[in-house]
Amino acid sequence: MDSRRSFLQVAAAAVASLGGVSRLFGTDTPPPVGTQSTRPKPAERSAPAVPHPVITPDVKNLPFTLDNGTKVFQLVAEPVKRKIAPWKTIDCWGFNGSCPGPTIQVNQGDQVRIVVENRLPESFAIHWHGLEIPYAMDGMPYLSQKPIAPGSQLGYEFTVHQNGTFFYHSHSPMQQMMGMIGMFILHPTRAHAPIVDHDFGIVLQEWALLPNNTVPNTANMEWNWLTFNGVCSPMTTPLIVRLGSRVRVRFVNLGMDHHPIHLHGHTFVVTGTEGGRQPETLWGPANTVLVGVAQARDFEFVANNPGEWMLHCHMPHHNMNAMSDLLGDRMMMTADTEDSRALIQMQTLADQVGFQHVHHAPITPDANNVPGFPQDAFMDMGMDEVVAKPENNGLPRNWSAMMMGMMTLVRVLPPDLYELVMKDVKNGYTAPPPPLGGQAHGEHQHGDHDHSAHEHTEHANDEGHRR
Ligand SMILES: [Cu+2]
Numbered sequence: 012m013d014s015r016r017s018f019l020q021v022a023a024a025a026v027a028s029l030g031g032v033s034r035l036f037g038t039d040t041p042p043p044v045g046t047q048s049t050r051p052k053p054a055e056r057s058a059p060a061v062p063h064p065v066i067t068p069d070v071k072n073l074p075f076t077l078d079n080g081t082k083v084f085q086l087v088a089e090p091v092k093r094k095i096a097p098w099k100t101i102d103c104w105g106f107n108g109s110c111p112g113p114t115i116q117v118n119q120g121d122q123v124r125i126v127v128e129n130r131l132p133e134s135f136a137i138h139w140h141g142l143e144i145p146y147a148m149d150g151m152p153y154l155s156q157k158p159i160a161p162g163s164q165l166g167y168e169f170t171v172h173q174n175g176t177f178f179y180h181s182h183s184p185m186q187q188m189m190g191m192i193g194m195f196i197l198h199p200t201r202a203h204a205p206i207v208d209h210d211f212g213i214v215l216q217e218w219a220l221l222p223n224n225t226v227p228n229t230a231n232m233e234w235n236w237l238t239f240n241g242v243c244s245p246m247t248t249p250l251i252v253r254l255g256s257r258v259r260v261r262f263v264n265l266g267m268d269h270h271p272i273h274l275h276g277h278t279f280v281v282t283g284t285e286g287g288r289q290p291e292t293l294w295g296p297a298n299t300v301l302v303g304v305a306q307a308r309d310f311e312f313v314a315n316n317p318g319e320w321m322l323h324c325h326m327p328h329h330n331m332n333a334m335s336d337l338l339g340d341r342m343m344m345t346a347d348t349e350d351s352r353a354l355i356q357m358q359t360l361a362d363q364v365g366f367q368h369v370h371h372a373p374i375t376p377d378a379n380n381v382p383g384f385p386q387d388a389f390m391d392m393g394m395d396e397v398v399a400k401p402e403n404n405g406l407p408r409n410w411s412a413m414m415m416g417m418m419t420l421v422r423v424l425p426p427d428l429y430e431l432v433m434k435d436v437k438n439g440y441t442a443p444p445p446p447l448g449g450q451a452h453g454e455h456q457h458g459d460h461d462h463s464a465h466e467h468t469e470h471a472n473d474e475g476h477r478r
Contacts, residue, residue: 062202064116065261067194067212068248068402068419069240073106073113081122081168084115086137088159088181088191089130095236096243096332097397098364101218102225103190104131110241111214112193115179117171119200124168127159131186134158137167138182139195140305141285144169150182174199175287176212176261176307188229190216190241192265203288207311208256213239215264215302215324215417234267237329237416244330244418245398245411250322251422251436252314253429258421260322261309264302270329270417273299274312275320277421283309299325314423319406324417331390332415349379353389366394390415395444401435404442 064072075082091105106112117123127137136158138150148167152158159165174197181191194212216238219231239247252258259282262272280294285307302308323330353371371391378384393412395403403410405428406420414420424432435442 062198063207063210064198065114065194065196065210065212066250067114067214067240068250069242069246070109070111070194070214071113073115073193078124081124082117084123084125085128086112086115086125086179087128087130088135088137091190093190093241094246095218095238095241096246097366097394098360099220099236099243099332100225101220101227101236103218103227104186105190106193109193110190111216112179112191114194114196114212116196116198118198119171119174121171122168123171124166126164126166128164129159129161132161134160135181135183135186135191137179139167139169139177139179141173141175141177141307142169142171142195142197143173152182171197173197173287175283176263176285176309178214178263178265178307180265185229187265188219188267189227192216192263194261194263196261199288203282205257205311207259209250209252209314210259210261211250212261212263213419214241215239215262215266215270216241217266217268217329232267236332237324239417239419243332243416244323245394245414247414247419248400248402249319249420249422251402251424251429251432254314254317254423254425256314257311258314259309259311260421261307262300262302263307264304266304268326268329269301269303270324270326271299271301272308272322273325274310274322274421276316276318276423277312277314277320279310279312281308282311283307314421317423317425319410320421320423321414322419322421326417328416330416330418350374353385357389357392360392361394364394364397366397399441399444401439401441402432404432404435404440406444408445 073084073086075084077083085107087107088104089106089108091103091108091110092100093103093105093110094100103110115125129135134152136150136152136156139148146155148169149155150167156165177195177197179193179195180187192214194214196212217234218236218238219228219234220226220236221228221231236243250258250260260274261283262270263285264270275298278296278298279300280296281289281300282294283289285305297310300308300310357371371389374385374388375381378388391409391412393409395406395409395411398411402422422432
């Protein structure tokens with residue numbers, strides 16, 4: 012059976028019975044919810060010899076070649092164009108065409124050579140953050156080495172004796188804020204117990220982009236675009252896990268702010284820092300972990316609660332895009348914005364990006380008489396089509412409407428749905444988003460809305476949005 016048919020069959024069955032795939036979650040029989048007592052004990056699962064590779068969504072791995080047993084990587088520092096939102100492509104700096112740079116994954120005990128080539132217009136040196144390696148390899152300009160001049164290259168060679176979540180970065184501050192960072196995973200010789208079934212890595216970055224500008228302002232203090240692995244939600248690719256599996260997520264942060272990373276629906280334990288694996292005696296339960304500047308945090312949980320769970324930075328301004336940088340007439344206003352004006356602004360953006368915008372959630376007829384209105388009214392901006400990809404198959408209509416900034420989804424899927432979505436990912440099949448009007452969630456439903464409350468007859472039905 013091809014992927015499309017099989018996916019649609021399950022999706023259709025779900026829609027017929029429950030009103031949408033997402034409605035499989037949280038209805039009928041309540042699923043078991045994460046508690047300490049349901050977690051497998053370390054002794055219950057033995058560790059395999061080889062850990063799973065880490066998946067860094069939206070960022071590729073850096074390939075290597077073998078030279079007499081040494082793993083050789085070619086890392087190229089260069090300017091990069093990165094599309095961080097469907098309507099925003101920035102001129103940043105990174106490595107091998109990627110920002111953040113490609114993920115390096117090696118094993119504890121490996122002999123590693125990284126040949127770093129500089130295709131930037133200025134000199135730089137690269138630092139291996141947290142690695143206990145010889146001083147000459149530390150990448151400190153003028154101390155341990157001369158800066159790498161434009162057009163030249165330098166080889167760094169060392170043996171890896173640690174394991175954990177590390178990263179590499181330029182050691183010059185403005186270059187860091189131009190994006191010059193990448194993840195460096197050191198796998199243990201034997202996987203840590205309890206073993207994980209899924210292992211993900213996410214780099215936290217922030218950007219200062221003045222209106223209508225593509226070059227980050229690295230001296231600014233207003234960081235108005237916030238990214239997971241180089242993209243703002245809803246462009247972030249979800250973490251897809253099988254119900255009942257044990258999951259590790261690793262974060263590293265190189266920016267100007269700390270980021271409290273929060274996971275919905277589950278309780279996790281922090282199992283690692285930038286110093287490597289933490290002893291189990293330190294694993295307290297939590298659902299939010301502060302990832303400070305220059306820090307790494309690994310957390311693990313049993314994905315025992317099915318659903319499409321948000322995973323996001325909880326700084327209120329960090330789960331938004333473009334606090335002060337919106338296109339032309341779509342400057343954010345927290346007072347005196349009326350329904351009709353907001354709709355025109357949304358349509359302007361929708362026309363530019365090419366997505367079909369969806370009417371905002373309901374407001375009261377006298378909303379503009381209430382001091383402070385609007386706050387989050389008019390923020391919702393569904394763009395499911397623009398960000399459609401196999402990993403998003405089966406999400407409810409308008410799932411993307413309030414996904415912004417440092418945010419992604421952890422899709423905890425029952426085995427049948429997990430298999431279907433992963434098959435679609437493998438085959439590169441993107442399912443069309445469900446039609447408008449089939450919303451599974453409680454967002455604006457035109458049919459049950461009192462239209463007399465508003466002056467927006469041109470938006471009174473879904474057809475009105477199809478332009
Ligand atoms: Cu944040």
